[in-house]
Amino acid sequence: MTVATTGIRTENLGSFAPGLNNRLPPTQLARTLPDRSKATFLSVGENIDLNGRGHMQRRRGTTLALSGASAHSVWGDETEGYCAIGNDLLHLEPTPSGLLPTSVLSGLPEMAPISYARMPVGDVIWSNGHRIGRLRGTTALPLATPRPVVVPTVSAIAGALPAGRYQVAFTELGPLGESGSTPPVALTLPANSGIRITGLGADTVVYMTGANGEVFNATATDSGDIVALTNTGPELRSLLLADVPAGSIVRHYKGSLLVAAGTALLISEPYYYGLFSPSKGYIPFPAPITVVQPCETGVFVCADRTYWLAGGLLDTTPVVVLPYGGLQGSGGEVRTPDGQGTQQAFWLSPRGLVIGTPDGSATNVQENALKFGPARAGATLFREQDGAHHILCARQEPARPIGAAQGSFAVETIVKETDL
Structure with a gap:
């Protein structure tokens, strides 16, 4: 030029x-x-x-698609999107005439950031640190089928059960599959006894051990009475599992839901997205987690520093790959357009845009050329347009002290072209 x-x-x-x-x-x-x-x-x-x-x-011009006070937490993929405006969570459907907004949830805390994750089953899981659930188009659903609202009661009756200690637990079947189980109830019975269960719902499943046993199997009941051992059904998989709590970040990795809750990365049971083991289903970090970004063969986690967790998350040791962490809300992913479709992760750090690859390496692509001021949060967007691939980055400065003349936040926007 x-x-x-x-x-x-x-x-x-x-x-x-x-x-x-x-x-x-x-x-x-x-x-x-x-x-x-x-x-x-x-x-x-x-x-x-x-x-x-x-x-x-x-750069191309823009057209106003949707307006509203306190708009935030915009997310979308090839099929649909969601955003929050005020206290409402809206579904965004692309149409020839523009975005069609439909209210999905109301009464949410205003300006509480929402994290989203598309799951293999097609649903979108969301969490804002206070609530967690799933979205199916314009319908809001619980994260998992709720446990039995009223736990059935258990008592001893005459029957043909051998003497011993028996344990009984219950789950509920629903459109989202089987719920987690209730805490087990134990009965010690003499010989020639039975068990009567009252308060069974139409979709309640009964699990029971044998005499002095520890393995729960589904059992058939005759109008709520168990007078002989019929616990020959599937084994109970959700015993002593807890409901996954709300967190600041939700992601999917190898059949499990990942939730960042404070300094802990919670990992759901495989394909039981709403349940995790409170005794072993988590990884603690030294500081609050700000970024969780899966990358095919592992997961990048930003806390006090940036860590790489390879393979099975509960069977690995976090490896430090960068001496600093990331900005809250800035994680994203993209697949390379080279025909291989390799998944890569990206996020904003205090020192600029970082790109992570499936071998666990994390490279800061802006640090050598750009310096940044402090930031309390960030956002990223991968854009493919006019034959070019860009990652758009926005950094939000820390909140100013109360009483400062400027009441809004300054936003620093940097566009970085990458070789993704």
């Missing part, structure tokens, strides 16, 4: 492939690329995009 500088002479600036740089003084932005061609850093770029060859083009 040739630009007139003073009206006296012209200067060949070359391409702008290096992107932005606010570390160098304006007089030192020129560079020579490895192929000996000329290039120049940009000190400022507004409403422009850079393509893969370093050429500038004006």
Whole structure:
């Protein structure tokens, strides 16, 4: 590119492939690329995009799709989207005339950030740190089938059971599958006894052990009476599992739901997205978790530092890959357009955009060229447009002290073109 500088002479600036740089003084932005061609850093770029060859083009304009006070937590994929406006969670459906918003939930805490995760079954799981559930289009559902509302009562009757200690537990069947179990009830019976269960619901499943046994199997009942051992059904898988609580981040990894709750990464039982083991189904970290981003063969977790957890999460040791963490709400993923479809992760750190790959490496692609002020949160968006791939990044400054003249938050936006 040739630009007139003073009206006296012209200067060949070359391409702008290096992107932005606010570390160098304006007089030192020129560079020579490895192929000996000329290039120049940009000190400022507004409403422009850079393509893969370093050429500038004006960014496309925007059209207002939806407005409202206190709008936040926008999420979407190829089929649908969601966002929060005020106290409402809205479903966003693309139509030829624009986005069609439909209220899904109301009464949510205003401005509580929402995290979303598309699950293999098609539902979207959401959490805002106070509540957690699943979304199926415009319908809000619980995360899992609730346990029996009224726990049936158990008493001894005459029968043909051998003497011993028996344990009984209950689950509920529903559209979302089988619920977690109730706490087991134990009875010690003499010989020739039976068990009477009252208060059974139409969809309640009864599990029972044998005499002095520890394994629960589904059992048939005759109008609530068990007078002989018929516990030959499937084994109870949800015994002593707890409901997954709400968290600040939700993600899916290898059949399990991941939830960041404070300093703990909770890991659901495989394909039991609403249940986890409170004794072993979590990994503690030294500081609150701000980013959880799966990447095919492992998961990146940002807390006090950035960690890589490879393979089976409960059978691995976190490995530090960066000496700093990430900004809350900034995680995302993309598959490479090279025909391989390799999943890559990205997020914002205090020092710029980081890209993680399935081998567990995490690379800061902005640190050498850009310096940043403090930020309390961030957001990212992968965009494929006009043959170029960009990750759009927004950083939110820390809240100003009460009484400061400026009542809003300043947002620092940086566009980084990557080779994804």
